[in-house]
Amino acid sequence: MTNETINQGEPDDMAIAPRIEGRSAAVAPADAKPILEVDGLRMYFPVRSPGLIRRTVGHVQAVDGVSFQVAEATSLGLVGESGCGKSTTGRLITRLYEPTAGAIRFEGQDITHAKAGELKPLRREIQMIFQDPYTSLNPRQTVGSIVGAPLAIHKVLPKDKILPRVQELLEVVGLNPEHYNRYPHEFSGGQRQRIGIARALTLQPKLLVADEPVSALDVSIQAQVVNLLQDIQTEFGVAFLFIAHDLAIVRHFCPEIAVMYLGKIVEIGDRESIYTNAHHPYTQALLSAVPDVKQAATGGRMERIRLQGDVPSPINPPSGCRFRTRCPIAQEICARHEPPLLQIGRKHKVACHFPGRLGEAPREPLTAGLLGVDSEGRPDPGASPSTDLVEQPGYADTWFDLDNKSIGRA
Amino acid sequence: MSTTSLSTAGTAASSSGPLLSVRELQVHFPTQDGVVKAVNGLTFDLEAGKTLGIVGESGSGKSVSSMAIMGLHRGTNAKVSGEIELAGVNLLDISADEMRRKRGRDVSMIFQDPLSAMHPYYTVGNQIAEAYRVHHSVSRKIAKQRAVEMLDRVGIPTPDKRVNDYPHQFSGGMRQRAMIAMGLINDPGLLIADEPTTALDVTVQAQILDLLQDLQREFNSAVIIITHDLGVVAEMADDVLVMYAGRAVEHGPCKEILTHPEMPYTWGLLSSVPDLSGDTGARLVPIPGNPPSLLNPPSGCAFHPRCAHRDKVPGDLCRTELPLLVPGQRGAHHTKRCHLPNPDAIYATEVLPEIAPDLVGGAGEDGAEELR
Numbered sequence: 001m002t003n004e005t006i007n008q009g010e011p012d013d014m015a016i017a018p019r020i021e022g023r024s025a026a027v028a029p030a031d032a033k034p035i036l037e038v039d040g041l042r043m044y045f046p047v048r049s050p051g052l053i054r055r056t057v058g059h060v061q062a063v064d065g066v067s068f069q070v071a072e073a074t075s076l077g078l079v080g081e082s083g084c085g086k087s088t089t090g091r092l093i094t095r096l097y098e099p100t101a102g103a104i105r106f107e108g109q110d111i112t113h114a115k116a117g118e119l120k121p122l123r124r125e126i127q128m129i130f131q132d133p134y135t136s137l138n139p140r141q142t143v144g145s146i147v148g149a150p151l152a153i154h155k156v157l158p159k160d161k162i163l164p165r166v167q168e169l170l171e172v173v174g175l176n177p178e179h180y181n182r183y184p185h186e187f188s189g190g191q192r193q194r195i196g197i198a199r200a201l202t203l204q205p206k207l208l209v210a211d212e213p214v215s216a217l218d219v220s221i222q223a224q225v226v227n228l229l230q231d232i233q234t235e236f237g238v239a240f241l242f243i244a245h246d247l248a249i250v251r252h253f254c255p256e257i258a259v260m261y262l263g264k265i266v267e268i269g270d271r272e273s274i275y276t277n278a279h280h281p282y283t284q285a286l287l288s289a290v291p292d293v294k295q296a297a298t299g300g301r302m303e304r305i306r307l308q309g310d311v312p313s314p315i316n317p318p319s320g321c322r323f324r325t326r327c328p329i330a331q332e333i334c335a336r337h338e339p340p341l342l343q344i345g346r347k348h349k350v351a352c353h354f355p356g357r358l359g360e361a362p363r364e365p366l367t368a369g370l371l372g373v374d375s376e377g378r379p380d381p382g383a384s385p386s387t388d389l390v391e392q393p394g395y396a397d398t399w400f401d402l403d404n405k406s407i408g409r410a
Numbered sequence: 411m412s413t414t415s416l417s418t419a420g421t422a423a424s425s426s427g428p429l430l431s432v433r434e435l436q437v438h439f440p441t442q443d444g445v446v447k448a449v450n451g452l453t454f455d456l457e458a459g460k461t462l463g464i465v466g467e468s469g470s471g472k473s474v475s476s477m478a479i480m481g482l483h484r485g486t487n488a489k490v491s492g493e494i495e496l497a498g499v500n501l502l503d504i505s506a507d508e509m510r511r512k513r514g515r516d517v518s519m520i521f522q523d524p525l526s527a528m529h530p531y532y533t534v535g536n537q538i539a540e541a542y543r544v545h546h547s548v549s550r551k552i553a554k555q556r557a558v559e560m561l562d563r564v565g566i567p568t569p570d571k572r573v574n575d576y577p578h579q580f581s582g583g584m585r586q587r588a589m590i591a592m593g594l595i596n597d598p599g600l601l602i603a604d605e606p607t608t609a610l611d612v613t614v615q616a617q618i619l620d621l622l623q624d625l626q627r628e629f630n631s632a633v634i635i636i637t638h639d640l641g642v643v644a645e646m647a648d649d650v651l652v653m654y655a656g657r658a659v660e661h662g663p664c665k666e667i668l669t670h671p672e673m674p675y676t677w678g679l680l681s682s683v684p685d686l687s688g689d690t691g692a693r694l695v696p697i698p699g700n701p702p703s704l705l706n707p708p709s710g711c712a713f714h715p716r717c718a719h720r721d722k723v724p725g726d727l728c729r730t731e732l733p734l735l736v737p738g739q740r741g742a743h744h745t746k747r748c749h750l751p752n753p754d755a756i757y758a759t760e761v762l763p764e765i766a767p768d769l770v771g772g773a774g775e776d777g778a779e780e781l782r
Contacts, residue, residue, distance in 0.1 A: 081612070227694055245612065285613060289613045290686055291645045293640045293641050293644050293683070304616055306620065310583055
């Protein structure tokens with residue numbers, strides 16, 4: 001990196017800050033219609049035996065039955081530890097992989113098994129921002145041809161109109177439009193990520209899948225890029241699927257958050273429900289593990305839930321609830337039955353047999369009656385299992401109100 | 411923990427003398443384009459059993475200075491000058507052979523990425539035992555036993571079996587535990603952890619930070635933890651050193667720095683990370699621009715091109731004159747490198763309302779009382 005580029009880069013970055021005062025992602029519109037609907041999505045990667053005859057000996061259950069909706073012009077955050085399947089989910093939605101089962105509906109159109117020819121128009125609607133700005137840009141192409149390539153491929157503009165549009169885009173993401181003929185290595189990490197964002201914006205997509213867009217950047221640069229993404233959302237009304245492991249950034253960016261563990265969504269809800277009213281022990285543990293700067297000011301840290309061990313292998317996940325091997329409140333029923341994703345609030349679903357606020361988890365499994373089993377998970381001949389436990393994307397109008405032990409209604 | 415240092419930092423230094431004392435450390439790399447001044451006049455002390463957190467962005471010189479302490483610039487074309495005194499011995503004066511005998515025994519290091527820091531062809535046990543045998547003339551068997559003990563101590567289940575595994579058979583968190591076992595097997599007085607948890611998930615990060623704190627108490631080692639995460643610093647460090655462009659820009663007890671920072675760069679670091687309880691409607695306040703080039707750093711204060719407060723300094727001082735690292739308004743233990751005459755007032759009125767509106771008013775008074 002030469003000194004010249006850095007100094008020339010500065011005015012651009014400074015210029016972006018006061019440009020738009022967007023506060024986009026902070027609140028979700030009350031009843032936005034879903035642009036993306038994912039229903040029971042599964043992705044199993046085959047594990048093949050070594051040697052000449054490569055038989056399939058198992059499957060990595062990377063994503064195993066995930067359902068959610070993303071509304072127009074809002075953001076859904078997908079958080080979880082590495083290996084939980086959040087990046088795979090993102091790649092399934094952009095159809096970089098073909099799902100094993102389940103359905104992806106984009107604006108009502110089923111794109112689950114769309115063929116290559118059908119995918120091309122889809123690429124104009126769904127674009128992706130990658131994590132690593134160093135490997136996601138072709139080092140042998142200029143910024144102009146990287147950002148302009150989608151326009152040429154989709155024949156949106158005649159060749160001589162591409163350059164002005166590229167320069168316009170570079171300006172939108174806070175780069176100097178004069179720099180279109182430079183190569184990626186001449187830019188710093190934050191600026192490269194801006195190039196990646198410009199490329200994703202070229203075709204004016206309706207949905208952006210951002211896979212850890214800021215985690216490779218320095219702290220001071222992260223905030224610049226997060227603000228840029230928010231400005232883009234306000235200005236162009238793009239919906240985001242925001243994949244990240246940083247809980248604080250997801251909270252800042254997304255009005256709705258899904259927490260994943262080992263290929264499944266364990267808790268999904270609006271920001272309030274997840275961050276101040278978490279009912280799943282894994283969400284609670286994740287939140288308590290985040291080191292807090294403010295503890296220096298307020299004195300003393302909050303009690304941390306220590307999770308033992310590591311995430312189990314997705315090739316051979318634990319029976320029943322996948323979190324039970326590390327769960328502080330697991331009981332016998334957890335090993336026998338997988339907890340259904342119960343709706344417990346207007347916009348709050350949790351998959352746990354013992355959902356409750358931290359330290360207030362119920363002693364008896366709440367789901368036993370629904371599953372038709374007794375409290376230890378053995379089949380109960382007297383009980384009749386509930387039939388409507390099929391997970392739906394989106395939220396129902398009625399839910400189980402845990403505080404009042406009744407059915408809540410919208 | 412972070413709360414203890416405020417009262418002791420002033421008195422303890424004079425009574426016992428620090429374990430590690432770095433004076434005017436400079437690390438310069440001559441290159442074709444000119445000299446890269448990676449570290450420029452770094453000075454700090456660290457006592458046994460204490461933790462120093464070094465914070466800064468990539469390229470601020472935090473890793474380079476810790477590598478200088480380990481003597482890892484020997485044999486390269488780096489120009490290292492100044493003084494690094496560890497338990498009374500200047501590490502820059504001794505021969506390469508003497509340094510090799512100290513490395514691992516008196517000072518050891520944990521690296522960010524344990525997969526690339528370990529040799530893929532040797533078992534984990536082999537590598538840990540090797541670290542022990544370098545400094546102790548014992549048989550392979552005893553060294554391996556010692557490796558099993560250490561693996562057990564850092565919380566690896568069934569250590570007598572896992573000792574024969576290769577690094578790729580360990581998960582990320584377990585690899586970092588094995589690295590810690592390797593670093594502590596000779597009971598060094600000083601442990602340098604270079605971004606020990608950056609590559610790990612939050613729940614595993616919490617486990618590793620807990621482990622480091624437990625072991626530090628047990629072994630009474632001094633720890634330097636290098637990180638860019640102020641949350642980790644708040645949790646681990648007694649003292650904090652903020653670095654920018656190869657220089658220390660702020661230094662003091664952890665609580666003091668995090669509640670009363672006096673340098674605009676530290677303000678920027680605090681305001682650019684969202685908080686788990688903050689107002690989500692508010693925009694993040696990033697530091698504008700990019701980190702400077704070390705080949706040709708800005709004149710005067712290296713932070714001035716990115717500083718939002720330089721218009722509050724009379725004249726053109728920020729651009730023309732390098733501020734000294736001097737005590738600010740809050741006592742001799744808190745030094746900062748900034749020309750601003752009244753940083754505390756600016757922080758309270760302009761910065762704090764942006765990053766922590768709920769602390770405005772309350773925090774200032776509490777802090778003042780504790781200092782008296």
